[in-house]
Amino acid sequence: MSNCSCENPLIPQIVEVIKIVDETPDVKTFYVQKDNGVPFDVMPGQLAMVSLLPVGEGMFSVSWQEDDHLQFAIKRVGVMTDELHAIDVGQRLGVRGPYGNGFPVEKCKGQDMLFIGGGIGLAPLRSFIKYCFKHREDYGKITIIYGSRSYDDLCFKEELFEKWPQEKDTQVYVTIDNAEEKWDGHVGYVPAYLEELNPDPQNTVAVTCGPPIMIKFVLQALEKMGFSDEQVITTLEMRMKCGIGKCGRCNIGSEYICLDGPVFDLAQLRKLPPEW
Numbered sequence: 257m258s259n260c261s262c263e264n265p266l267i268p269q270i271v272e273v274i275k276i277v278d279e280t281p282d283v284k285t286f287y288v289q290k291d292n293g294v295p296f297d298v299m300p301g302q303l304a305m306v307s308l309l310p311v312g313e314g315m316f317s318v319s320w321q322e323d324d325h326l327q328f329a330i331k332r333v334g335v336m337t338d339e340l341h342a343i344d345v346g347q348r349l350g351v352r353g354p355y356g357n358g359f360p361v362e363k364c365k366g367q368d369m370l371f372i373g374g375g376i377g378l379a380p381l382r383s384f385i386k387y388c389f390k391h392r393e394d395y396g397k398i399t400i401i402y403g404s405r406s407y408d409d410l411c412f413k414e415e416l417f418e419k420w421p422q423e424k425d426t427q428v429y430v431t432i433d434n435a436e437e438k439w440d441g442h443v444g445y446v447p448a449y450l451e452e453l454n455p456d457p458q459n460t461v462a463v464t465c466g467p468p469i470m471i472k473f474v475l476q477a478l479e480k481m482g483f484s485d486e487q488v489i490t491t492l493e494m495r496m497k498c499g500i501g502k503c504g505r506c507n508i509g510s511e512y513i514c515l516d517g518p519v520f521d522l523a524q525l526r527k528l529p530p531e532w
């Protein structure tokens with residue numbers, strides 16, 4: 257992947273939906289492509305504006321890119337996403353981007369990687385996780401801790417349970433909030449599971465994304481374990497609206513998340529007013 261966009265990022269490109277995967281009752285992954293391949297290259301953690309005429313548009317993280325398509329895992333949360341969930345393969349969409357700084361894939365080279373996700377927060381993390389697998393020799397041990405409300409709400413089950421655990425030096429830990437008959441794995445919230453697993457902070461970067469309440473307690477747990485603020489990365493992608501510093505809806509204090517982020521380490525975030 258490269259960060260180059262060869263076309264104007266403000267002009268939507270028309271793509272066709274070539275595949276739709278039901279991840280959970282309210283999350284679908286849409287595979288989109290142009291006739292001649294991907295509309296633009298993205299780095300892990302970057303986003304794109306997806307439009308469905310005449311309904312509207314929304315900013316979504318690209319959960320993976322292959323040579324010929326982009327993938328967006330999108331949760332139903334309102335009118336636009338309800339309509340998106342109703343489309344079929346063959347539907348034409350507009351996409352423009354990429355937006356945002358993305359995860360610091362270069363800076364993390366040579367480090368062990370600890371990914372901590374909750375719910376649809378695994379979508380942006382997935383782009384970095386798969387990037388690490390694609391460039392496996394550049395990264396150390398990979399640990400993935402992921403949880404959701406229920407078994408049905410776990411995204412990317414095939415990767416979580418079948419593909420990722422087969423990767424070299426990789427551990428995948430999955431939990432759900434409450435016990436269920438069909439689940440014989442770990443039960444409990446992600447921050448508590450993280451504390452139970454107690455990963456070693458030495459030479460490790462922690463990357464987390466999920467509901468704000470989960471992030472809050474994950475950050476506290478990481479601090480207790482001895483992770484420094486520079487070793488902890490998160491994305492404030494939910495604040496990305498226009499993505500180009502125009503709408504004024506992403507600022508924290510005087511900072512625009514879309515212009516400097518949405519990916520920050522905790523040391524950077526602590527310099528902002530505590531609204532994140």
Ligand code: FES
Nearest residue numbers: 497499504506514
């Ligand atoms: S997302 Fe619009 S100004 Fe930042």
